[in-house]
Amino acid sequence: xxxxxxxxxxxxxxxxxxxxxxxxxxxxxxxxxxxxxxxxxxxxxxxxxxxxxxxxxxxxxxxxxxxxxxxxxxxxxxxxxxxxxxxxxxxxxxxxxxxxxxxxxxxxxxxxxxxx
Amino acid sequence: xxxxxxxxxxxxxxxxxxxxxxxxxxxxxxxxxxxxxxxxxxxxxxxxxxxxxxxxxxxxxxxxxxxxxxxxxxxxxxxxxxxxxxxxxxxxxxxxxxxxxxxxxxxxxxxx
Numbered sequence: 677x678x679x680x681x682x683x684x685x686x687x688x689x690x691x692x693x694x695x696x697x698x699x700x701x702x703x704x705x706x707x708x709x710x711x712x713x714x715x716x717x718x719x720x721x722x723x724x725x726x727x728x729x730x731x732x733x734x735x736x737x738x739x740x741x742x743x744x745x746x747x748x749x750x751x752x753x754x755x756x757x758x759x760x761x762x763x764x765x766x767x768x769x770x771x772x773x774x775x776x777x778x779x780x781x782x783x784x785x786x787x788x789x790x791x792x
Numbered sequence: 793x794x795x796x797x798x799x800x801x802x803x804x805x806x807x808x809x810x811x812x813x814x815x816x817x818x819x820x821x822x823x824x825x826x827x828x829x830x831x832x833x834x835x836x837x838x839x840x841x842x843x844x845x846x847x848x849x850x851x852x853x854x855x856x857x858x859x860x861x862x863x864x865x866x867x868x869x870x871x872x873x874x875x876x877x878x879x880x881x882x883x884x885x886x887x888x889x890x891x892x893x894x895x896x897x898x899x900x901x902x903x904x
Contacts, residue, residue, distance in 0.1 A: 709890055720794075721882060721895035728890065767835065771891070777848030778891050779825060780884075782835040 678703045680768050682783035689758045690791050696743070697753040697786045699768030707773040710751040711780065712742065715765040724766075727751060729773075758790045795819065796896035798883050804902045810871040813899045817864055817885030823847070824866040825886070825893055826858055830879040841866055873903045 679702040689695035701710065712724040727735045727742045735742040743752040755762055765787050769780040795818035805811055817824050826838040828851075837850035841860035852858075855873075860866040870877060880900050884893035 711892065713895070719880060719900070720897050721884075723794075723892055723894055726890055726892055769835075777840060778823065778886070779837040779840055779848055779850060780827075780835075780893060781837070784834055 678705070678708075678770055678772055678781045680770050680781055680783035682768055682786050684786045685784070686787045686789070688789050688791060689755075691758055691760060693758055694754060694756045695758055695788065697755070697766050697768075697788065699751045699753065699783060701749050701751060701768075701770050703770065703772055705772040705774050709771045709773060710742070710744070711769040711771070712740070712751075712753045713767045713769060713782075714762075715767065715785070717764070721767075725753070755788075760790050760792060763788060763790045794894040794896065796883060796885050796894055798881075798896035798899050800899060801897065802900050802902075804904065805873060806904055807873055807875060809873050809903075810869065811873065811901065813868040813870070813881055813883075813901075815866045815868070815883030815885075815896055817866070817883075818887075818894055821885035821887045821894075822864065823886045823891065823893075824860055824864070825884040826852075826866070826868050827882040827884065827895075828879045829882060829898075830876075833879075835882075838868070870901070875903050877901065878903045 710727045714722045768783040797816045822843045838852040840848040884895045886893040
């Protein structure tokens, strides 16, 4: 069964600094996708970035990048130049791509607080 | 704005009652997913529909049911509600190779 682990319940970062949020995963499926979502205090789930298991390069989207280390089964999110608006809960998620079911399995999340 | 709409935004009801949550996916998306987010269980997958047909089931209680209509909107029906059903219910939709799921704003259900 697929599993996502986020070991940092809370993280603090100074404004304008970079921060890394950890995520490890476990799956027996050789084909899978990894996602990060942001959930501000308002509650909505915002898609940030995607990495496929066969992608050769690490994904980047603006200030977000995904540090994908396949052998270590880790998919850490790096946020550069943190802003106050980045304060939110961040979820790592995975979806196995074999078969027709495409549901996401989520980690427990990391609460990021950006300090002025 | 993800393009996924959910109604109502908030719902307060009593134990034993039945409610219906509604979701409209993004234009062109054939897949609809329902998730439940609670403090003790985190984010849990409930059920997936693809073009009107049930595709996958997760930790969905027998008291809960869902369907996807020909216009692709979906409804999640929760019956015989219990206090523990209080949660944020998300609908998400997706398409394409990566099938990235875009979430609606959620329906916050409070059972008193």
